[in-house]
Amino acid sequence: EAIVTKEHSEHSNCYVFRHDIRAYGKNFYEFTQRAQTEYGVKYFQSKISKIEEDAETNDLIIRYENLKTGKFSEFRANLVVLATPLVPSKGTKELASILDLELDNYHFYKEKSYYDKALSSKEGIFLCGFCQGPMDIPETVSDASGVASQIAMLLNPVKFTQMNEKVVEEVEREVKITDKPRIGVLICWCGINIGKYVNVPHVAEYIRTLPNVIHCEDNLYSCSSDSQVKIKELIKEHKLNRFIVASCTPRTHESLFQDTCEEIGLNKYLFEMVNIRDQCSWVHMTEFEAATQKAKDLVEMAVAKSRLLKPLKEELLDITPTALIIGGGISGLTAALNLANQGFKTYVVEKEKFLGGNLNYLNKLYPIHEDASILLEKTKELVQKNKNIQVFLESKVKDIKEIDVEKVIVDSLRCSIETVIRKHLKDQKEDDVIKLVLSTTDIDPHFSNVGSTKCTVHHIPSSSEAHENKYLICGDSSLCKNVQSKIGSQASIFGTDLKS
CATH class of the missing domain: 3.40.50 (Rossmann fold)
Known part of the structure; x- marks a missing residue:
């Protein structure tokens, strides 16, 4: 309040009478220092015994003890603001009783876990903001974001089922390129x-x-x-x-x-x-x-x-529902679990040989003094059991750039070809000559949008003791080359660009 006062009335003199500074929170103590250095707010370490009004001037006389010197003094002010503590609203107890929620010692809503404050004592009810206690605006926004992610996990099975396109009653006015800008x-x-x-x-x-x-x-x-x-x-x-x-x-x-x-x-x-x-x-x-x-x-x-702006139309695009988490510390693992539980395929890249980051080097976690290993092992176990999470240890991100969709399709085809060949050859005898027709849609139905090009793979059994399989490939050029690259040196391309 002193800073806001100085911002609105820079010639005002602001003083803070304080007993103890309890600036609990990120950068809160630095905020009190900024009030003094940048805005000239003066702090008195004191205990106030009485405030009286001067009948003649209407000034307020503050009688206080200076805790540094032990002396009693008076201070004359035009306005006194009492900084009261934040307490729960009157309806908190009643609502807690209705919802069967636990309250803490200060009668705020109690979280289920200190490390996941969005969860209340009852499943399906989430907490954020002042209902948990005093906090600043950025922290309330962060809390609300956390709750939103928890709800996204809860609604994952039915997500997108209730979406409706926004309806604008006013018909969009046509603005032509030749129209004069107004x-x-x-x-x-x-x-x-x-x-x-x-x-x-x-x-x-x-x-x-x-x-x-x-x-x-x-x-x-x-x-x-x-x-x-x-x-x-x-x-x-x-x-x-x-x-x-x-x-x-x-x-x-x-x-x-x-x-x-x-x-x-x-x-x-x-x-x-x-x-x-x-x-x-x-x-x-x-x-x-x-x-x-x-x-x-x-x-x-x-x-x-x-003047150069033009009206644009938005188009719907298909997206790949995957996520990349760089860093396998406790924050990265928590984010990975959240995204994976929302239905996203999630990849975690960690440069070390193990997950957990700095949590591996901690003993007790403040302020509840729980063993750090308990939280770490529980989180790692959840990550390992989650089918949507894939972890890469001793790995680093080499480059981040725009995805070449065609290259992704080709690379994916290469990875899939060997699997398809093995599936088709599984029930065949080693001395059989096999003619296998492959297409992009055979390899992966997701590639149907690039067209169904085909090639023929002839499996030639080996007559040597090494039992090296040999293949003869003919058909569409690009697919033949992809098949050859996956099968290896024992594959030869014949009749490139012939249609099977």
């Missing part, structure tokens, strides 16, 4: 996140002068529901065929604005977003003029790009 721009203050460090009205004034910008204005929060209504009204009123929002990151809000455009009949790919929060205000907090100029440049570039 661009609308909305520049967001984002409270003080942008507005304090960037001259938003000045940026809006400049953008209005650019060619093809029909309308430009600034507003307080572009992501709010009333702003979505406003965007629709602006598109309709000014007959806009492009729209730009200059605000925060597209990672969190681009889809929201695209949906808004679609709902008014504007193709979602005619929308452009500019991140003047992360790229201007946050990185140039002490450079007001430079941040403003950079914001103008970024929005101007977006306007130039917007």
Whole structure:
């Protein structure tokens, strides 16, 4: 609260009277240090005995003991904020009773395992956020993501069965390449996140002068529901065929604005977003003029790009439902189990001779003081038993690049040919001459989309003691070569490109 106060009123003097700093959590203690070094918040290690109001000035007089010196002192303040502890809501006990859930010593919902806090004491009920205790926003988001993955495993048998295509009532308006661009721009203050460090009205004034910008204005929060209504009204009123929002990151809000455009009949790919929060205000907090100029440049570039935007149609693509986990530590194994239980074929690549990473070198796990080996062995056992997980030890990722689909098909054919040949030759005698017709669809039904090319494999029994099998191959060139490469040097190609 002291930092927020300083951000909104930089001339305010903020003081924190504290007994003990209990900054439990990632970077929480560093946050208290930042308040002091960057924002000038002063901390008093103290015990407050009484707060009284001055009848004449209405100031509040704080009487406290300085724990460093042992002396008693007074402090005069205009405003006192009591930082109360976070406690469970009144309905927690009642809901826990209805759902038959356990509560911890502080009457928050109790998790089943310290290492999997998404699981409650009752199967099928999951926990996340403040119901487990105090936590910051990033941690609540992380918790919610964890719960989503748990539910994805639970719903794996019926996934995709209840999916419905989104229906947009407004018919998409045709925008031709020859149409003159009519661009609308909305520049967001984002409270003080942008507005304090960037001259938003000045940026809006400049953008209005650019060619093809029909309308430009600034507003307080572009992501709010009333702003979505406003965007629709602006598109309709000014007959806009492009729209730009200059605000925060597209990672969190681009889809929201695209949906808004679609709902008014504007193709979602005619929308452009500019991140003047992360790229201007946050990185140039002490450079007001430079941040403003950079914001103008970024929005101007977006306007130039917007002129060239074309409406696009989304196509459905087949995907390979597999996952690669790089690193077989406890986090990697947990992720692999989660993905595998969602039905994905999962590959784990580990550079060491064993799984578990640093957990192999720990004795007790804080704060419950459980043997690290218990968690590790249990996780490894689950991984080994899971049919969807394949582990590669003493392995490293050599390269990551775009997949060549044709090469994948060819490589897969090569791996499958020997299996097919063995299947066909299984019941034959060694001295039989066998004519075997292979096709891509015989080898693997999944390759039917590349066409059914064929070749003929003639098995010639060996007359030597070595019993070396020999093969004569004829038929489609590419498939013959693939068969030869798999069978080896004892195979000869004859009559390449002859149709079997």
